[in-house]
Amino acid sequence: MATSLPLPALMIPPRVDLDDPATLVRGTSEWLRRANLVRGALEANGCLVVRCRSPMPPELRQRMLEATPELFSFRTETKHRIGGADVDGPYKAYLEKRDSATCRYEAFGLANADAGRGEEARKFVARAWPLGNDRFLETLTSAAGEMAKLARVILTMVVDSYGLAHRSDETVAATDTNFRMYRYDMDSSTRTSPDEQPALGLCAHVDASYLTILFQNDVDGFEMKTRDGGDWVRVPLAGSDSLLVIAGQPLVAWSNGKVHAPVHRVVVGGQEDRLSCGVFLLPRKDLVVDAPPELVTADAPRRFRPFGYMDYLKFKQANGNGEDVLGRFAGM
Numbered sequence: 001m002a003t004s005l006p007l008p009a010l011m012i013p014p015r016v017d018l019d020d021p022a023t024l025v026r027g028t029s030e031w032l033r034r035a036n037l038v039r040g041a042l043e044a045n046g047c048l049v050v051r052c053r054s055p056m057p058p059e060l061r062q063r064m065l066e067a068t069p070e071l072f073s074f075r076t077e078t079k080h081r082i083g084g085a086d087v088d089g090p091y092k093a094y095l096e097k098r099d100s101a102t103c104r105y106e107a108f109g110l111a112n113a114d115a116g117r118g119e120e121a122r123k124f125v126a127r128a129w130p131l132g133n134d135r136f137l138e139t140l141t142s143a144a145g146e147m148a149k150l151a152r153v154i155l156t157m158v159v160d161s162y163g164l165a166h167r168s169d170e171t172v173a174a175t176d177t178n179f180r181m182y183r184y185d186m187d188s189s190t191r192t193s194p195d196e197q198p199a200l201g202l203c204a205h206v207d208a209s210y211l212t213i214l215f216q217n218d219v220d221g222f223e224m225k226t227r228d229g230g231d232w233v234r235v236p237l238a239g240s241d242s243l244l245v246i247a248g249q250p251l252v253a254w255s256n257g258k259v260h261a262p263v264h265r266v267v268v269g270g271q272e273d274r275l276s277c278g279v280f281l282l283p284r285k286d287l288v289v290d291a292p293p294e295l296v297t298a299d300a301p302r303r304f305r306p307f308g309y310m311d312y313l314k315f316k317q318a319n320g321n322g323e324d325v326l327g328r329f330a331g332m
């Protein structure tokens with residue numbers, strides 16, 4: 001007989017309406033009001049939902065999610081070839097984790113799909129479909145590009161909201177993006193039986209991005225810890241016109257500890273694959289991550305030493321994914 005599964009408490013993140021950031025004019029009181037809401041949410045629990053139909057329309061999300069199963073249906077060797085050369089750091093070009101009871105997902109990553117003339121996306125699609133797949137290419141280029149745009153708008157809002165509008169452009173310019181597509185696989189070999197506990201799809205971790213923005217199909221499973229600790233809480237699906245925004249540790253360091261980067265994980269256990277996509281807005285590889293002098297004051301003494309982003313990634317890879325990793329690496 002099926003046992004009832006313990007359901008985690010729900011955590012409803014604050015929602016901020018950024019329905020069309022293009023109509024939000026930087027520097028206006030309306031821009032600043034919403035920027036303050038975004039920053040407040042990132043400081044409180046490192047997490048918010050943004051309502052956004054442009055630049056990332058629901059229709060494009062839908063198209064992207066519908067396109068990914070075809071990509072995941074290639075043979076494993078082909079998937080590694082499609083992924084291309086591994087990029088440095090945690091965001092591998094193609095990653096498969098299904099070997100243990102603790103993780104079961106696979107993901108494709110695409111660095112800077114929005115840069116230049118979309119060369120990276122074109123190469124990616126050509127590796128998968130040597131004869132071309134214009135529809136997939138268009139979907140991938142648009143989705144990755146629009147998500148990157150949105151992530152940069154949100155980072156601009158955060159920096160502006162600290163009263164540091166004069167630093168926003170340089171901060172945002174010194175970023176890379178990585179667009180990722182995930183499948184939490186519920187195929188017959190890994191499917192949980194009805195009386196089995198839900199399994200971890202993605203282990204508990206903190207993100208190595210400034211910001212991560214996610215959307216998914218209608219299979220939930222995203223769980224996090226709030227700033228005050230305690231049990232895991234489940235974040236409900238954001239809804240078809242909304243996206244989930246999470247802060248990562250580089251933003252904690254940049255904000256001198258004001259922003260919180262939540263530990264989060266994905267729990268799966270239903271009968272249906274969970275598909276998700278997201279953009280990671282990352283400090284550029286050569287960047288020294290440091291809090292701006294305005295955020296280091298007598299009342300808020302320096303929390304972290306300046307550090308090279310790549311050095312942080314290497315440390316994180318070697319020393320685990322926990323919340324304490326930034327403090328151990330760069331804490332003062």
Ligand SMILES: O=C(O)CCC(=O)C(=O)O
Binds near residue numbers: 202
């Ligand atoms: O798939 C998801 O919803 C979460 C992915 C995630 O947390 C990550 O890759 O860092």
Ligand SMILES: [Fe+2]
Binds near residue numbers: 205206207212264
């Ligand atoms: Fe994450």
